[in-house]
Amino acid sequence: xxxxKNSLRDLSIAVLGFLLTSCAAIRGYFKDGKDGPGIYSxxxxxxxxxxxxxxxxxxxxDYNKGSWIDTLHFYTQGKYCxxxxxxxxxxxxxxxxxxxxxxxxxxIYEKYWGDFSSDRLATVFSVTxxxxxxxxxxxxxxxxxxxxxxxVTEYIPELKNKETMWQRLTIRHLLDMQSGLDFDDTYYLSLxxxxxxxxxxxxxxxxxxVKQIRGLKFRCEPGTEHRYESISAQILGVVIERASxxxxxxxxxxxxxxxxxxxxxxxxxxxxxKHRVAHTFGGLTLTMKDLAKIGRLYLNNGMWNGQRIVxxxxxxQSTEYDKTNNxxxxxxxxxxxxxxxxxxxxxxxxxGICAQVLYVNPYKNLVxxxxxxxxxxxxxxxxxxxxxxxxDIFRVKTK
Numbered sequence: 001x002x003x004x005k006n007s008l009r010d011l012s013i014a015v016l017g018f019l020l021t022s023c024a025a026i027r028g029y030f031k032d033g034k035d036g037p038g039i040y041s042x043x044x045x046x047x048x049x050x051x052x053x054x055x056x057x058x059x060x061x062d063y064n065k066g067s068w069i070d071t072l073h074f075y076t077q078g079k080y081c082x083x084x085x086x087x088x089x090x091x092x093x094x095x096x097x098x099x100x101x102x103x104x105x106x107x108i109y110e111k112y113w114g115d116f117s118s119d120r121l122a123t124v125f126s127v128t129x130x131x132x133x134x135x136x137x138x139x140x141x142x143x144x145x146x147x148x149x150x151x152v153t154e155y156i157p158e159l160k161n162k163e164t165m166w167q168r169l170t171i172r173h174l175l176d177m178q179s180g181l182d183f184d185d186t187y188y189l190s191l192x193x194x195x196x197x198x199x200x201x202x203x204x205x206x207x208x209x210v211k212q213i214r215g216l217k218f219r220c221e222p223g224t225e226h227r228y229e230s231i232s233a234q235i236l237g238v239v240i241e242r243a244s245x246x247x248x249x250x251x252x253x254x255x256x257x258x259x260x261x262x263x264x265x266x267x268x269x270x271x272x273x274k275h276r277v278a279h280t281f282g283g284l285t286l287t288m289k290d291l292a293k294i295g296r297l298y299l300n301n302g303m304w305n306g307q308r309i310v311x312x313x314x315x316x317q318s319t320e321y322d323k324t325n326n327x328x329x330x331x332x333x334x335x336x337x338x339x340x341x342x343x344x345x346x347x348x349x350x351x352g353i354c355a356q357v358l359y360v361n362p363y364k365n366l367v368x369x370x371x372x373x374x375x376x377x378x379x380x381x382x383x384x385x386x387x388x389x390x391x392d393i394f395r396v397k398t399k
Contacts, residue, residue: 037204038373039097039122039354042285046273048249050257050266050284057261057305059289065108065393069101075387080378089384095355095376097122100288100369103394105296121267121285122371125352128284129233131256131294133175133331135240135248137302137314138255144243148172155239158214169222174236175330176226182219183231200230203281207272209234226325230281233331237280248278260297260304262290282352288369295360295367319360321346335386345396347389349382359385364394 073083081089090096090111097116101109112118139145145155148171153159159166165180173179185200202212213235237248244251249268257266269283270276297303298319302310318330327334335347347361355375359368359382368385388394 037123037125037353039124039356039371042121042123042267042269042283045269045279045283046271047267047269047283047285048247048276048278050249050268050286051253052262052265053258055261056263057293058263059102059105059107059292061107061110063108063110065103066110068393069109069388072388072391072393074391075379075384077379077383086384086388089379089381090370090376095374096370096372098288098369098371100292102292102296102367104365116371118289119264119287121264121287122356123269123283123285124291124356124358124371125282125354126230126233127291127350127352127356127358128280128282129230129331130350130358131252131284132233132237132240132280133318134256134294134297134310134314135252136171136175136236136330137310137318139240139243139251140314141311142244145171145239148175152235152239155242156210156213156235162214163218165218165222171236171239173222174232174239176325177228177232177328177331178223178226178325179229179232179235180218180220180222180224181229181231182217183229184227185230203230203234204279208275209271209277209279210238210275213238226328228328233281234279237278240280241278247276248280256294256297256309259307259309260290260293262293263287264290266290288371291358292367292369295358295369298360299362299365299367319348319362321348333382335382345390347382347386349385351382355381357381357385359389361386361389361394363396364389366394 070085070087073085075084075086075089076082086099090099096113098112099109100107110118136145136148140148150171151167152169152171152174153167169179183199203209206212213231216231240251241248264287266284266286268285269279271279297309298315301312302308302315318332319334320329321334322329333349333351335349345361345363347359347366349357349359351357355370355372357368357370360366366389370381
C-alpha cells in the first residue's frame, strides 16, 4: 500500500510538471499560432528597448551593380538548383522579405518584397546568439568577465548548489555549444520528442528563465561534445548581465547601438515583465541596415570609424576559418566548403531560423543580409551568398 501511494504521488508530480511545462507550449500556440514564431512575433512578447543615439550612420548607396547582379547565373546546389540567379534563389516572395548587399562600404543591392521595407523591424532569432557573443567579448574587454575559461558558477553562484558539473561548465563551453546540458533545439512535435519540444517552448514562452536554468541536468561532461542548443546562449546572456550588473539591453545600447550609430532602436524579448531577463538565445528585433552594421564592425576587426568596440583578438577567435567544432565558434558559423574558393576566400555568417542571415566576407569586403518569413528549401542562403561572393564582380580587397 505504501509503495502504491508513493507511485501515485510520483505520478501526480510528473503529471503536474508536464501540465505546468505544457502551459508554455499552449501560450506559444495562442501567441504565434501552429507555425510557431515569425519575424513579427515580438508584437506578442514582452520586450525591452535597445536605445540608439542621436547620431546616425548611413551607408552610401550605388545601385549601378544591382541590375548586373540580378543577371548573374552563379548558384548551383545538387539537382534542384542548377546555375540560377539571385532572384531565382529568392523567388518565393512569401519567404524572402529583404536582401541587402554592401560592398566596399557601399550599398549596391537592396530589395524588399511584400510590405517589408528598410525601416521595418524583424526578429532575427538565433542571429541574436552572434550578437550575444559580441557582448561577451566586450564584457571581457571591460574586465567584467575575467576569462572565458571561468566557470559559469563564478557569475551565477546559485548553480554551485546543483550538481557538480555546473562548476566544470565554462563560458568557453557556452560559446562553442559544448555545455553537455540535456537540452536541444527540437521544434517538430512528436510524442518521442515531446519533452524536448516542451523545453524549447518553455524557453521561448516561459516566465522565469533563470528558474528553468536551475532545473537543468547534464547529459555528458562539459567540453566533450558539440551540440547546438539555445540554452547555452541563454545562460551566457545571464552571465553577461550578472557580470556587468547591467540589463542586457542597456549594456547593448551603451556599447553597440549608440557607438555604431544605429538608425533605429531595437527590441529584445524578455521572459516576463517581472524578471526582465533578455532572450539572448534569439529575441533580438532590428532593421536590416542596423544588422549590416554588426557585419561592418566584424569586417573591420572590431573597429567602428576609428573607435575600438571589441578587441581584434575576439573577432579573430570568433571568425577564423576552422572546420573543428562543425565550423561553429563563439556563436558564429565558418563557411567550410561552399564554392570553389571557400578555403581561399572564406566567409562567415550568423544564422537564425527562417533563414535570417548575416554574412561577412573580409577578403571581398562584403556584407550581405537576408530576412525572410521562412526557409527557401532546398536553397541554403549562406551558400547562396558565399557562391555570389566568389563571382568576378567582387574583387579581392587590397591591403
